[in-house]
Amino acid sequence: MATPDCILLTGAAGYIASHTWLALQDAGYTVVGVDSFVNSSPVVLDRLREIGGQPIHFVQGDVRDPAVLDRCFELGQTVGGIKAVVHFAALKAVGESVERPLDYFENNLGSLLAVSQAMQRHGVFDLVFSSSATVYGEPERLPITEDAPLRATNPYGQTKLVGEELLRSLVACDARWHVACLRYFNPVGAHPSGRIGEDPRGIPNNLMPYVAQVAVGKRPHLNVFGNDYDTPDGTGVRDYIHVCDLAEGHVAAVRYLGEQQRSVTVNLGTGQGYSVVQLAQAYGRAAGREIPLVFAPRRTGDVAACYADPALAQRLLGWSARRGLDDMCVDSWRWQSTNPGGFEG
Ligand code: NAD
Ligand code: WQD
Numbered sequence: 241m242a243t244p245d246c247i248l249l250t251g252a253a254g255y256i257a258s259h260t261w262l263a264l265q266d267a268g269y270t271v272v273g274v275d276s277f278v279n280s281s282p283v284v285l286d287r288l289r290e291i292g293g294q295p296i297h298f299v300q301g302d303v304r305d306p307a308v309l310d311r312c313f314e315l316g317q318t319v320g321g322i323k324a325v326v327h328f329a330a331l332k333a334v335g336e337s338v339e340r341p342l343d344y345f346e347n348n349l350g351s352l353l354a355v356s357q358a359m360q361r362h363g364v365f366d367l368v369f370s371s372s373a374t375v376y377g378e379p380e381r382l383p384i385t386e387d388a389p390l391r392a393t394n395p396y397g398q399t400k401l402v403g404e405e406l407l408r409s410l411v412a413c414d415a416r417w418h419v420a421c422l423r424y425f426n427p428v429g430a431h432p433s434g435r436i437g438e439d440p441r442g443i444p445n446n447l448m449p450y451v452a453q454v455a456v457g458k459r460p461h462l463n464v465f466g467n468d469y470d471t472p473d474g475t476g477v478r479d480y481i482h483v484c485d486l487a488e489g490h491v492a493a494v495r496y497l498g499e500q501q502r503s504v505t506v507n508l509g510t511g512q513g514y515s516v517v518q519l520a521q522a523y524g525r526a527a528g529r530e531i532p533l534v535f536a537p538r539r540t541g542d543v544a545a546c547y548a549d550p551a552l553a554q555r556l557l558g559w560s561a562r563r564g565l566d567d568m569c570v571d572s573w574r575w576q577s578t579n580p581g582g583f584e585g
Pocket of ligand 1: 256280328424
């Protein structure tokens with residue numbers, strides 16, 4: 241039997257990468273992971289071993305350090321050699337990025353450059369980059385297609401926009417490179433085992449982790465940021481996507497790069513928008529308890545509605561989301577209710 245292809249995941253202990261780790265293993269790949277744990281817990285690795293039933297190949301360190309990346313490629317040599325890299329490692333809090341823009345530029349762009357340089361040193365040119373729907377800023381048209389105008393409205397978004405632009409330039413200059421830029425919409429939910437999920441530090445910035453903490457009794461109510469938007473119920477509308485669907489999108493992208501040897505930029509969303517109130521109600525059903533709502537002013541920088549046209553990912557990658565809002569809530573609740581203190585609780 242041929243040795244399975246080996247994929248390097250940066251930011252491997254993080255929320256989306258940990259789910260992608262399992263999806264890649266399920267699809268027959270071997271995974272090498274690297275993470276500094278700046279925003280994650282080493283306990284994730286125990287859970288991955290437990291769920292996946294396979295050995296964990298992992299390097300702890302900051303991917304801005306070339307020596308750390310060289311160790312990853314050396315470790316990869318022991319399991320068949322790294323064929324592609326999925327670069328997740330980044331800081332991702334929009335508000336924090338406004339307070340500490342230089343830290344975001346340094347970490348997110350520094351890590352992208354270091355990873356690309358290490359790939360070139362080791363003769364690996366297939367790269368999947370975690371981009372974001374944030375590159376669309378305030379959308380002019382819905383659903384959003386990949387050819388929509390791009391603009392950043394905060395330093396975090398700027399790092400994704402510049403990251404994509406650097407990679408497009410690299411591809412244009414050097415035909416060896418094949419890059420998939422995946423623009424995620426709003427990843428939520430958790431692995432159906434309930435053993436891994438999103439574990440934000442401090443007060444959650446994002447809607448579903450906040451709602452989960454209300455459901456588990458950690459917070460008294462959800463503050464709904466704005467109920468006077470031009471949307472059916474006045475609250476913000478987003479394209480929530482189950483993290484396991486997103487993970488499978490990465491498997492499809494890795495496969496596409498290997499087979500087609502072409503670059504691609506696609507939305508990873510469901511194409512379906514739900515409002516804040518709809519999500520809170522669905523979560524209430526999943527958890528068997530009502531989520532108390534308090535209407536609050538709009539949050540600065542928020543858009544009224546944002547959802548994907550996912551047709552290009554379907555056409556090019558053969559991928560589309562399979563899980564609905566109720567699955568997202570049920571799986572999130574299983575994770576939240578059985579791990580109320582997160583990984584280290
Ligand atoms: P996360 O914080 O859970 O995962 C990121 C991981 O990267 C963490 O484990 C962190 O410790 C690690 N990391 C950060 N900088 C590092 C460095 N320099 N060296 C080594 N490790 C480092 O976040 P996530 O939600 O899983 O996001 C993964 C990627 O997806 C990020 O690039 C993020 O910008 C992007 N993204 C996330 C969302 C979202 O809503 N979660 C949406 C769009 C895009
Ligand atoms: C969703 C909706 C809020 C919290 C962010 C980043 C984006 C991307 C994904 C990385 C909005 C409302 C929220 C709360 C609320 N990340 N809300 N009460 O803002 O669409 O996207 O995460 O790339 O870049 O900006 O997601 O989950 O924060 O908000 O009413 O306590 O929920 O106003 O309408 P957002 P979100």
